[in-house]
Amino acid sequence: MRHYHFIVIASFLIGSAGSGLTAAEPGFERIFDGETLQGWSGDPKLWSVQDDAITGVTTDEEPLAYNKFLIWDGEVENFHLRAKVRLIGNSNSGIQYRSKHLKDEGEYVVGGYQCDIHPKAENNGMLYHERGRGIVAKHGQKVIVDNAGEKWITGTTGPVQEIKLEEWNTFEIIATGNKLVHKLNGKVSAQIIDHHEGGRLMKGIVALQVHRGPAMRVQVKDVELKRLPAGGVLSLTDAPIPTDAEKVAGRKPRARPKKK
DSSP states (O other): OHHHHHHHHHHHHHHHHTTTOOOOOOOOSSOOOSSOOTEEEEOOTEEEOOOOEEEEOOOOOSSSOEEEEEEEOOOOOEEEEEEEEESSSSSEEEEEEEEOOGGGSSTOOOOEHHHHHHHHTTTOOOOETTTEEEEEETTTTEEEEOOTTTTTEEOOOOOOOOOOOOOOOEEEEETTTTEEEEHHHHHHHEEEEEOTOOOOOSSEEEEEEEEESEEEEEEEEEEEEEOOOOOOOTTTSSSSSOOOOOOOOOOOOOOOOOOO
């Protein structure tokens, strides 16, 4: 009987290794099968599966007029998402969540919350509001956005992590109500409480980004999603802005590129 158990376990491990996938942790579901882009929508000239990973590539020969996205055919509200990512090129990428497909803005255009994947350490793992409020919280910051949309730094998540983006790194997003937490390789990179009802996002789509500009190659694998119970919205009474908080200086919104 022990010999039989060994065979079963060994067969499972060999099968997992052959597919390039490991078993998902209980409570998590795979939203990328490791072989195809089934369940995802995007420009086939930009997106494919290589090395058992979702792969987005842009070239200098065919530059993008605007950022484009690979969109998962599902919607999230409260959730925990994690994925392994590597990025090559002098550019950046991101994982969109609770976002919207802006069909009138161009082909495969998305706006909303983004966990940034960026070569600049202070921007890597930050919260960026694509086609919205811009940078909300940089890497290393705890931020509260008040009900008027003003951003306040209330503390630090720890030292800014220096990593090699061309190697595999694990990015995580945990969204519960209006509290958002980004993690990089298991450590919190940004923490946000968003009280701004006119700007915050409570549910929406998940998408991956290829960025306009220099040629780039982004790869994403082991994409796992765990849905969390609804609720959890904090009020200003529950999460007030400390008296010693530092107000973030406002900046003009970046102009949107014109559609061609």
